[in-house]
Amino acid sequence: MDQSIGTASANVVDRVMAALVSGLELEFGRGAGEELAHRFLAAEEADFHWDARAEERWIGAYETPDDGEFELDRIAICGRLDGKWFCATMLVDGDGQAHGMMGCRLYRSLASARDAMLHAH
Numbered sequence: 001m002d003q004s005i006g007t008a009s010a011n012v013v014d015r016v017m018a019a020l021v022s023g024l025e026l027e028f029g030r031g032a033g034e035e036l037a038h039r040f041l042a043a044e045e046a047d048f049h050w051d052a053r054a055e056e057r058w059i060g061a062y063e064t065p066d067d068g069e070f071e072l073d074r075i076a077i078c079g080r081l082d083g084k085w086f087c088a089t090m091l092v093d094g095d096g097q098a099h100g101m102m103g104c105r106l107y108r109s110l111a112s113a114r115d116a117m118l119h120a121h
Contacts, residue, residue: 017041017082041082049088050098053077054110057117062091072099076120078113085109087116 017037025033041048055078062072072091079086088104107113 038082045104046090046098046101049077049079049081049086049101049104050090050092052081052086053079055079055114055117057120059089059120070094074102076117078107078110078117080110085113087113087120089120 020040021033021037023033024036025031028036057076059074059076062074064072070093072093075090075092077088077090085107086104087107089102090098091100091102092098105116107116
């Protein structure tokens with residue numbers, strides 16, 4: 001199943017990143033904001049990518065090796081984050097909350113990222 005989220009979420013994430021950089025520069029000085037924002041992005045990588053998705057496609061259930069306490073699904077997504085197109089495979093619970101990212105690749109265009117999402121397995 002494919003689902004288009006639209007470009008609104010990508011625009012929101014771009015604005016959030018700009019606001020984050022701006023706020024960090026006010027607090028820590030010019031030039032520090034961009035570096036610190038990228039550290040925040042790395043620390044919360046799965047959540048940022050999930051929120052920046054433009055489209056998603058359910059791949060299947062995630063089989064946990066330790067018989068986890070809740071079920072997760074594997075969802076392929078594509079979107080734009082920090083000015084770059086990406087395709088990622090996410091682990092998502094039944095409430096739509098990201099729990100991890102299994103992989104992510106960058107692409108030159110939405111068409112390439114979307115094609116990768118459609119062929120993910």
